[in-house]
Amino acid sequence: MTLTINEEKKEFADGLNISELLEVEGVQNPDMLSVIVNDSFVHKSIYKETGLKDGDSVTFLYFMGGGA
Amino acid sequence: MIEWNDDNLERYSRHIILEEVGIEGQEKLASSSVLIIGAGGLGSPIALYLAAAGVGKIGIVDFDAVDLSNLQRQVAHTTADIGKPKVISAKESMLAINPNIEVVAIEAAVDENNILPLIEPYDFVIDGTDNFAAKFLINDACVLVNKPYSHGGILRFSGQTMTIKPHESACYACAFDAPPPANSVPTCSTAGILGAVAGMLGTIQAAETLKYLLNIGAPASNKIVTFDVKNMRFQELKIAKNPKCRVCSDSATIKLGGYEQAVCDIKKD
Numbered sequence: 155m156t157l158t159i160n161e162e163k164k165e166f167a168d169g170l171n172i173s174e175l176l177e178v179e180g181v182q183n184p185d186m187l188s189v190i191v192n193d194s195f196v197h198k199s200i201y202k203e204t205g206l207k208d209g210d211s212v213t214f215l216y217f218m219g220g221g222a
Numbered sequence: 223m224i225e226w227n228d229d230n231l232e233r234y235s236r237h238i239i240l241e242e243v244g245i246e247g248q249e250k251l252a253s254s255s256v257l258i259i260g261a262g263g264l265g266s267p268i269a270l271y272l273a274a275a276g277v278g279k280i281g282i283v284d285f286d287a288v289d290l291s292n293l294q295r296q297v298a299h300t301t302a303d304i305g306k307p308k309v310i311s312a313k314e315s316m317l318a319i320n321p322n323i324e325v326v327a328i329e330a331a332v333d334e335n336n337i338l339p340l341i342e343p344y345d346f347v348i349d350g351t352d353n354f355a356a357k358f359l360i361n362d363a364c365v366l367v368n369k370p371y372s373h374g375g376i377l378r379f380s381g382q383t384m385t386i387k388p389h390e391s392a393c394y395a396c397a398f399d400a401p402p403p404a405n406s407v408p409t410c411s412t413a414g415i416l417g418a419v420a421g422m423l424g425t426i427q428a429a430e431t432l433k434y435l436l437n438i439g440a441p442a443s444n445k446i447v448t449f450d451v452k453n454m455r456f457q458e459l460k461i462a463k464n465p466k467c468r469v470c471s472d473s474a475t476i477k478l479g480g481y482e483q484a485v486c487d488i489k490k491d
Contacts, residue, residue, distance in 0.1 A: 160457060160459065161457060161459075183406060185402045185403050185406035185407065186402065186406060186407050188397060188398045188399065190397070190459075190460075190461065193460055193461075193462040194462065194464070195396060195397065195399065195461075195464045195466075195467075197399065213459045213460070213461075215382075215397055215398065215446060215448075215459060215461075216377075216380070216382075216448075217354070217375070217398060217402050217407045218375030218376055218377040218380060218381065218382045219352065219353055219354045219357065219375055219377070219407060220263070220352050220375060220376040220377045220413065220415055221260050221262060221263060221264045221265075221349070221350045221351050221352040221357075221374060221375065221376060221420075222260060222262030222263050222264075222286075222292075222296075222350075222351070222352035
């Protein structure tokens, strides 16, 4: 299936959930980011239950806490 | 109000010739007020550009004093300012650029007890803080009293910003929900920051503020604008208002405070 990750189209195995996607994409610590699927925020407590389908748009939003 | 003498016509001439600003816009800036929270890497360029632009009243809040390690990026402070409260040093730099404005220097750390009286007198608030506890507190307080504000965050070679009009556009918590677990995300002096990145994001926030005050164009709302300087890549990531948002949804109740600050952020940098 094709997913758009942060505006970039990529191919993935069918039936991936968000936890699996994070692993495939090499995200080492899921606490470092927030995940948005088709404009909807997904709470990390349901990453495993949230399946992705062809055409979904996924945004990885990294926490940036600096400013000083 | 601005006295339209030759000096002021000349000082603001490059604004005045902009169709979207003009004399009327410049007067609007002079009668506007902005609160900048943080007088560091983001707060410095924000303060200097808003002062230069002629924003009539600028409040600036910070608890810290200028340290040698700040000077690689915090351009409102100079070597001679080391040891001075940052808000005093920033105020002096702002007034040196533009003596026609009022600068209110507030030497304090924002917390759940002082944030509402701090933000309420101002038209617009800017987050230039360096920790998640403060960033989420500012978001909560601005949503609570319906105060538009600019979120900003930087890390190493990257920056992100979003302009938030509470209850109209997505808030910081719509995108991030809650602070990450303590120390899971580097935010402190150990992570490092390319000095110019602070300048880039700060000036984007300053431009967003001026646009808001002048009602020009479209704000960076309902999206996070993020950039990575290493590859010089800019992205707009769409964020919708979360109908279940912990902070800004209709069913949310906001209780200020309670965010834990990571231990490494509390130490002076």
